[in-house]
Amino acid sequence: xxxxxxxxxxxxxxSSSMGDIAFLLIVFFIVTTTFSVDKSKVNLPQSLEREATxxxxxxxxxDRDGNVLLSSGDKNPEPRGIDDxxxxxxxxxxxxxxxxxxxxxxxxxxxRYVDKVLEQLRDVNARNISLLTVQKVRASAG
Amino acid sequence: xxxKSRLKIDEEFxLSSTADIAFLLIIFFMVTTAxxxxxxxxxxxxxxxxxxxxxxxxxxxxxxxxxxxxxxxGMPSSVSDIQSYLEPKLARNPNKFVLVKSDLSAKYKVLxxxxxxxxxxxxxxxxxxxxxxxxQWGQYAGGGS
Numbered sequence: 001x002x003x004x005x006x007x008x009x010x011x012x013x014x015s016s017s018m019g020d021i022a023f024l025l026i027v028f029f030i031v032t033t034t035f036s037v038d039k040s041k042v043n044l045p046q047s048l049e050r051e052a053t054x055x056x057x058x059x060x061x062x063d064r065d066g067n068v069l070l071s072s073g074d075k076n077p078e079p080r081g082i083d084d085x086x087x088x089x090x091x092x093x094x095x096x097x098x099x100x101x102x103x104x105x106x107x108x109x110x111x112r113y114v115d116k117v118l119e120q121l122r123d124v125n126a127r128n129i130s131l132l133t134v135q136k137v138r139a140s141a142g
Numbered sequence: 143x144x145x146k147s148r149l150k151i152d153e154e155f156x157l158s159s160t161a162d163i164a165f166l167l168i169i170f171f172m173v174t175t176a177x178x179x180x181x182x183x184x185x186x187x188x189x190x191x192x193x194x195x196x197x198x199x200x201x202x203x204x205x206x207x208x209x210x211x212x213x214x215x216g217m218p219s220s221v222s223d224i225q226s227y228l229e230p231k232l233a234r235n236p237n238k239f240v241l242v243k244s245d246l247s248a249k250y251k252v253l254x255x256x257x258x259x260x261x262x263x264x265x266x267x268x269x270x271x272x273x274x275x276x277x278q279w280g281q282y283a284g285g286g287s
Contacts, residue, residue: 022164029171045254049261050181107251132182
């Protein structure tokens with residue numbers, strides 16, 4: 001007995017919507033991407049309480065030896081003298097009094113360097129400051 | 143006269159490579175994206191002209207010594223004692239001033255851990271006088287006596 005041959009079925013995966021999904025993902029990444037300006041490596045102190053810093057804030061980096069690097073937030077911090085903080089902050093505060101300053105100091109730096117920076121920021125009436133930290137893991141009760 | 147009809151040409155864009163390009167872009171963004179926003183302890187410095195005076199009789203004084211040890215109102219303590227020490231004082235006066243005075247040679251991480259504890263204890267008024275201010279206070283105190 002001869003069976004009747006069935007019509008062949010085309011095995012294809014519909015990929016017409018693949019491009020749409022991909023472009024949706026691209027839009028998501030474009031919106032959420034923030035290119036990190038500051039690339040300085042500093043061992044930050046730890047804290048449990050942490051708030052998100054304002055993107056684009058001026059950055060004051062203090063490494064463990066007390067060397068200071070400054071950036072207005074749009075480029076990588078550049079090495080400067082610790083006494084230059086006044087003129088640097090004054091320029092920014094004169095343009096925008098609510099300028100946010102992020103202090104990125106090494107956990108092992110002596111407090112004298114941070115004190116000097118804070119003093120200069122106060123002198124120019126810079127008010128909004130955040131001390132950058134990394135998340136501290138809460139010690140378990142056991 | 144009747145012309146012979148030509149072969150029908152399908153009019154469509156070739157989109158087969160669109161997905162490839164899109165996925166290449168996705169990979170680029172996935173590699174370069176930094177989701178982790180920077181975080182830290184927010185502080186608002188007082189205005190230079192309007193420095194709020196925290197009298198030492200009202201304020202709790204936390205001193206950070208050169209070796210990283212701390213004292214609470216002159217009594218040797220540890221960072222973990224701060225919250226329990228402040229709790230009854232804040233219950234009586236939620237606006238209690240806390241003065242943090244650090245030795246210049248002390249490590250910065252100790253100051254941060256002290257501020258962190260104060261934040262957890264919900265201290266509203268934290269004062270971290272700079273060395274210049276401490277010297278000025280000393281002059282005033284010396285002149286007054």
